[in-house]
Amino acid sequence: MVGVRWGWWGGEMRIPPFRTALAVSGVLVAGLVLGGCGTESAGSAAGGGGETTGPCAGGAADDHGASGGTNGAGEERDGVRVVGTVERDGAGVNASPSGRASQRPGVSVTADSLPGAGGAAGPCVVQYDVTNPGAEPFTYTITFSLMDEQGRAMSNVEETVASVGAGKTVRRTLEHGGYPGGGVLDAGRVRILDVERVPSDEAPAPASSCPASGLRLTxxxxxxxxGLRVVGLHLENCxxxxxxxxxxxxxxxxxxxxxxxxxxxxxxxxxxIPMAGGDEGPPRPVTLRPGESAVSGLAWRNTTEFGEAVTVPYVRVRxxxxxxxxxxxxxxxxxxxGELGVRPWRKDETEAGRGTGDSGSGRPGAQGPYGMPSSS
Known part of the structure; x- marks a missing residue:
């Protein structure tokens, strides 16, 4: 993040082994076997609203984070809906502490398939749906907040769902390693903080790819x-x-x-723009060899006096x-x-020697093209 110096340029439960002398009715055994593995009804496939059962059936949360539902579903915002908690793929076939798994066709019961057991990532994942009501494909960037049992925010997770087709719903899972202290990720404790959606053919290219134009703008x-706001624009010749x-x-x-x-x-x-500083003269030619970058940026004042305040969530940039x-x-x-300032493109000298894998977001400790610390 940029400081006052305007550097924007730049979370064990074990089952005791069964004793052979212990008589257990066939009904009880069948109930244990069937209940140990998370299952989904047919309606819970992508786009459906089925109910999740088994060890990953977390409770839905109210506004204060208290559990009370069947599968944690309910949080919804701008086309994104938390569906519930389900068993992670492969979690039901992990080895038990004794090195054996109780299995029958299509069903597996192990200690690792119980809530809170298993690897660091846990046996359960949260599912969410993304619905695009528009007439063209959109790419979604979603920020989730993970809450503890008292409803306090523990961490944020950002996920991108690319190219959701017009009128389509896709289902994804929110992978996360749990909470500090061994807590279990519960859909009832997932909040949707923010949803951004842009036309897929105008979405910023991810760090691992390069557009056909050869230029990656972020x-x-x-x-x-x-009261001063600044946002850097970065143009990389990839x-x-x-x-x-x-x-x-x-x-x-x-x-x-x-x-x-x-x-x-x-x-x-x-x-x-008051306090934004000058531009050091008029625009001048910038030549970018492969791997080099240029930087520009936006500056504005968040001043509210008479009239209606204006918020602009998106900017189309060329x-x-x-x-x-x-x-x-x-x-x-x-x-x-009613004003927004934009700086001219300048060669980003701080990019010399850097690879093309940076995301174009904040760069901790870097020096911007005007000799100031870049955003972090």
Whole structure:
């Protein structure tokens, strides 16, 4: 994150072994065997609403984190719904402490398949659905908050679900190693903090890939200080040829439904944004060899006086006029200022010698192109 110095440039339970002298009715044995493995009804397949049973059937939570339902389902926001807790693939076939697993076709009972036992990751995972009501594929970035038994936030997990088709619902699992102190991940203690959705053909390319254009454009986490907001834009030449540009990124401000936001003046430069600092002169040519990067950024004041405050969740960015658009989600809380400043592209000298695997987010300890610490 950027400081006041404007460096944005840059969580054992064991079953005692059965004794041969212990008489157990066939009904009880069958009940134990069948109950030891998590199962799903047919309706719980992707897009369905079936009920989960077995050791991973966690309770749904109320607003205070208290359990009370059957499978932890209920949390929902912007097309994302927590479905429930189910057994992790393969968890029911792990070896028991005695080195043997009680099995019959399609069913397995082991100590490791019980809640809280097994490997560090635990035997259970939380399922969630993502529904795209739009007319084109969207890519979703979802931030989950994992709560403890008292409803306190323990950690956040961010997941990206790429290319959810128009009108489609997909199901995913939230993999997590549990809570500190050996607690078990329960769907009733998962909250959806934020959902971002952008057209799939405009989603920022992940660190492991390079767009056909050879340019990977991303936005960092930004920072805030005394009403000033700053977000860095990073342009990496991940291709095989040299790329040259000069000037400012081309911006289009979008609302939550990805419609244009009017009435905001986009300033070339940040001289007009109080406390944002100057731009060190007019734009100049930037040449990026493969592996090199350029940096720009957005600056604004979150001042609210008379009038209606404006929030812009998304910005469609082009490196220059005619370039392929990339939609980022900087969540511009512009207040009533009606202004957004954008800096010109500058060569990011801090990227010299770096690989192309960085995500383009904050870079702890790096030095920005203006000699200031970059965002972290």
């Amino acid at each position: 936005a960092d986490q930004g920072d805030a200080a005394m 291709g095989s040829r040299t790329y040259s540009l000069e000037g400012y990124p081309v911006l289009q401000l979008l609302d939550a439904e990805h419609q244009p936001v009017d009435g905001i003046e986009i300033l070339r430069g940040t001289d007009g 490196a220059e006029a005619g370039a392929d658009p990339v939609t980022v989600a900087p969540h511009l809380d512009l207040g009533t200022t």
